[in-house]
Amino acid sequence: MSSDSTATTDIAGPEPPKKKVKHASVEPSSGPITVRTRDHKYYFEDGNIILLVEDTLFNVHRSLLAQDSSIFGSTFSLPVSQTTSSDLEGSSDDSPFLLPGESAENFRLLLMALYGLPGDILKLFSLDGKFNELVEIALISNKYAFKDIETAAVNLLTGKLQVAKYPLDFDFLPLLHYAAISNKTVLREETLKVVRGLILKGTIDFIHVICFTEGRSDKFWRSLRGLAIYYYVVKGPTRWSRDSYRDRLPKPTGILLHISYSTLVDMRESGISWDHTCGDTARCVPGWLNWLQTFGRGHVGPAAFVSWVRYTFAGQAPSKPCWAAAKSRYEAQASALEAGSLEFFEKLQW
Numbered sequence: 001m002s003s004d005s006t007a008t009t010d011i012a013g014p015e016p017p018k019k020k021v022k023h024a025s026v027e028p029s030s031g032p033i034t035v036r037t038r039d040h041k042y043y044f045e046d047g048n049i050i051l052l053v054e055d056t057l058f059n060v061h062r063s064l065l066a067q068d069s070s071i072f073g074s075t076f077s078l079p080v081s082q083t084t085s086s087d088l089e090g091s092s093d094d095s096p097f098l099l100p101g102e103s104a105e106n107f108r109l110l111l112m113a114l115y116g117l118p119g120d121i122l123k124l125f126s127l128d129g130k131f132n133e134l135v136e137i138a139l140i141s142n143k144y145a146f147k148d149i150e151t152a153a154v155n156l157l158t159g160k161l162q163v164a165k166y167p168l169d170f171d172f173l174p175l176l177h178y179a180a181i182s183n184k185t186v187l188r189e190e191t192l193k194v195v196r197g198l199i200l201k202g203t204i205d206f207i208h209v210i211c212f213t214e215g216r217s218d219k220f221w222r223s224l225r226g227l228a229i230y231y232y233v234v235k236g237p238t239r240w241s242r243d244s245y246r247d248r249l250p251k252p253t254g255i256l257l258h259i260s261y262s263t264l265v266d267m268r269e270s271g272i273s274w275d276h277t278c279g280d281t282a283r284c285v286p287g288w289l290n291w292l293q294t295f296g297r298g299h300v301g302p303a304a305f306v307s308w309v310r311y312t313f314a315g316q317a318p319s320k321p322c323w324a325a326a327k328s329r330y331e332a333q334a335s336a337l338e339a340g341s342l343e344f345f346e347k348l349q350w
Contacts, residue, residue, distance in 0.1 A: 042111045052096035056104035071144045110140045113149050125152050131166045154184050161190040173212045199227050206232035207248045226342030233260040234304045259348050264303035274329035278322035288323050309334040
């Protein structure tokens with residue numbers, strides 16, 4: 001008897017073979033037993049490749065996975081070691097083809113795109129299709145190189161973004177990341193427009209945007225980060241505390257919020273420098289600040305530099321040439337912040 005045999009011997013002889021059931025259990029070397037469940041829809045009796053995704057078994061057709069996918073096609077064409085047919089990877093529930101790091105839900109969406117009936121496909125790949133499902137299909141089809149499916153999903157996502165058929169509470173940042181790394185330029189630009197619009201409306205999780213964009217060097221990511229920081233700084237410390245910013249932001253970023261807020265407030269009260277043409281800076285600056293206070297009176301939001309500049313200069317033309325130069329300097333700074341100038345915040349000292 002081997003060392004790992006059970007302590008009790010069945011005197012009546014070996015136990016008769018058990019009937020195959022829909023669920024198979026696998027006990028790893030340590031930890032709890034994992035129950036493998038056959039998918040209710042995509043476990044076909046005539047399938048010829050069994051895949052395990054998380055704890056779900058799929059039995060599908062090898063040729064269908066390989067026909068449009070360089071990933072599965074090249075993987076299935078690799079030579080296999082000499083072994084019994086029952087031990088071949090993908091040949092049985094006990095020896096499935098593993099897809100580590102994949103979710104059963106997303107893989108099921110991919111199979112729906114591959115196996116779906118015409119009505120299902122039409123519903124999925126239409127303007128009325130679920131936005132989040134199309135995103136997941138685009139991501140997983142890109143991962144496994146199903147080019148035709150990915151192209152269809154990307155085209156529909158782009159169309160939905162252009163006509164605003166998407167959930168407002170959707171997290172668009174992973175989609176933007178995907179569009180950027182997969183060189184989907186039109187999708188990237190349309191997604192970027194949506195995210196910028198949500199920032200300007202204040203209907204986005206600013207802290208999430210600030211954290212997601214940290215360390216990303218592409219110009220559009222830096223611009224998005226600068227825009228999010230500015231419009232979050234404008235909201236002020238009371239809003240930050242309500243958002244539990246100390247718990248969600250790195251400490252240096254939290255400090256940056258406070259420094260930025262103080263700087264923007266001071267830019268309104270003490271002014272910003274410009275190239276004088278009058279030759280009398282000592283008298284010019286106080287007069288200019290008085291002019292700003294006169295025409296900027298009534299604007300709310302002490303750190304809202306951009307909207308304050310627009311409000312103050314609306315229909316107003318400074319009487320002195322030097323003040324006209326100051327006006328141009330203020331408007332240029334406002335435009336830079338409005339465009340998402342991250343450099344403005346990177347230059348702040350503390």
